[in-house]
Amino acid sequence: MQLKRVVVTGLGALTPLGNDVQSYWDNLAAGVSGAAPITRFDTEHFKTKFACEVKNFDVHQYMDRKESKRMDIFTQYAMAVATQAVADANLQVGQNCNADRVGVIWGSGIGGITTFEEEVEGFAKGSGVPRFNPFFIPKMIVDICSGHISIKYGFRGPNYVTVSACASSTNALIDAFTYIRLGRADVIVTGGSEAAITRSGIGGFNAMKALSERNDSPQTASRPFDKNRDGFVMGEGGACLILEELEHAKARGAKIYAEIIGGGITADAHHLTAPHPEGLGARNVMLDALRDAQIEPEAVDYLNVHGTSTPLGDEQEIKAVLKVFEQHAYKMNISSTKSMTGHLLGAAGSVEALACLMAIEKGIIPPTINHETIDETIDPALNLTLNKAQNRQVEVAMSNTFGFGGHNACVIMKKYRG
Template structure:
């Protein structure tokens, strides 16, 4: 069968550097850090006392108080991002076949804050007998954001959330792409959401020694490709992309940001939390995505890397890029926007696919911040254009987004300029 073409027609975001797409994108281009001292709980006794939090978020703009109380923060963020994406797309669901519109908005963890609060309350008051919020389970589970959004708009197409740690929302985007190009849906709201800035989230990642402990300078703590990097900075937020079958989009006169042309998946089959030091799985997933898109390595102008600022992860990813792209690796731009947003876990792939989409549309690459001369790592090849310090203007014909999750889950998606 002939595969249908899939385009991006709407974007929505709530991130540590902006509560909408416009602000998030402007701050990304300007190299603004979203990191700061944790405000959502008392972190004074933790090894890490900072994070990239969403700031001044007002759920009452989207949900009344009663509905908001049924949702964990991660679902609230997903609702906000999805509403912006839907509005941006110009879709009028009253005029659409809602049986053909799906929602795939993923989380790597889901309602961890709700779980922490409910279990903590039980043990604090256990002498009084078990007492749990009737919405405890639906607030906690990692698929509920996608269910909530579909119920809110009466969308009856494909509806579930993929869970693959930090690759979750990239897997959602690829799955949405596949469903549409196979003719199983016409429109899908794809993306991710996460809100793990809580005691158990920070404490758990601290126990893994995964987080930066640069408490004296949170805004410079996420420093991909620097010798002094000491772990990632936990972030929270949500991003959604409206993926749409091309002919459907053209028929309704939709604006088109970019075309989704390929997706790849692989496994490291190596370690629970660490990337393969030689980038074996990363190499395979990029090769798979290029093959799926029927593209040559030299056709990619920008890679938004996983780039979490961890000692093992950063050099292994660059080794994989050099293995796949050869000499053309030196002609492209590479950047880690996690240096600004922090690591949004299950939502990371969605916000980074959004950045790739805007890079393709606007011919500009957001930077990697916090690198300083004298902080070079001998394992990093600085002949690569890692887009340090400032955004760089260039023609971006196509962009690739890398995401790698605990458990060895790898996923990539490719977007390129749309031409009829």
């Protein structure tokens, strides 16, 4: 069968760098860090006392107080970015789209951890009589985001959430792309959201020794590829992309940001949390995405790496990049925007795909900030876009995301040429 072409027609963002697409991009391109001391809870007894929090978020811009109380914050974030993106795409059920042909495929790795923490703590402090909020379960479950979005707009197409740790929202994006190119939907609202800056979230990752403990300098703590990196910085928020079949988008006069051309999904099959020592899964997922897109490695201008600022992860990903791209690895731009946003866990893929789309549209590569000391295991001849954005016309961009459990996902997009 002839596969249909898939384009992006709407965007929404809520990040540690800004609460809409433009402010997110402006700060990303300027090399601004979103890290600061945690405000959500008392960190006195925690090893890590900082994170990349969303700032000045007013949920009541998007819903009334009663509705907001029925949602965990990760769902509030999802509703905010979906509202932005649907408005940006000018989707109107019954006027320019068929509700039965519009779906929602979302991604989140953890879901309603704030709700779970609060409810269990309340029970533990109580008399032993189970008095739980009747919305406890619907607030906590990971799939609830796609349900709420579909209910708000009446979208009756494919509807679910992907859960693959930090690869979750890239998996959602690839699934949305696949449904549309197979002709199973005209439009899919896709993306991801996460809100895990909680006592259990920070404490759990501290126990794994995964987080940076650079408490004296939060803004410089996320430092991918730097010799002195000591772990990732937790982020939160989300992003939404409206994916649409090309002819459907053209017929309704939609603005087209870029075209999605390929995706790859693989497993390391190696370790619960550590990457494969030779970057095997990462290598395979990039090759899988290139094959799916039917392009050669030399076509890629910009690679937004997973680049979490962990000692092992950064090194193994670069090994994989060199195996896939060989000499072309030295000709393209590479950067890790987690140096600015922190690691949004299950939502990382959505905000980083958005960074790639904006790089294509603006001709600017966002930087990898906070690099001070060369790591001998990472070739300094690579263009890691260190500390300052670079101007470059981007025809094709690739985004990598990898998750605990050995989950790998990679998506490729290109400039729309008609």
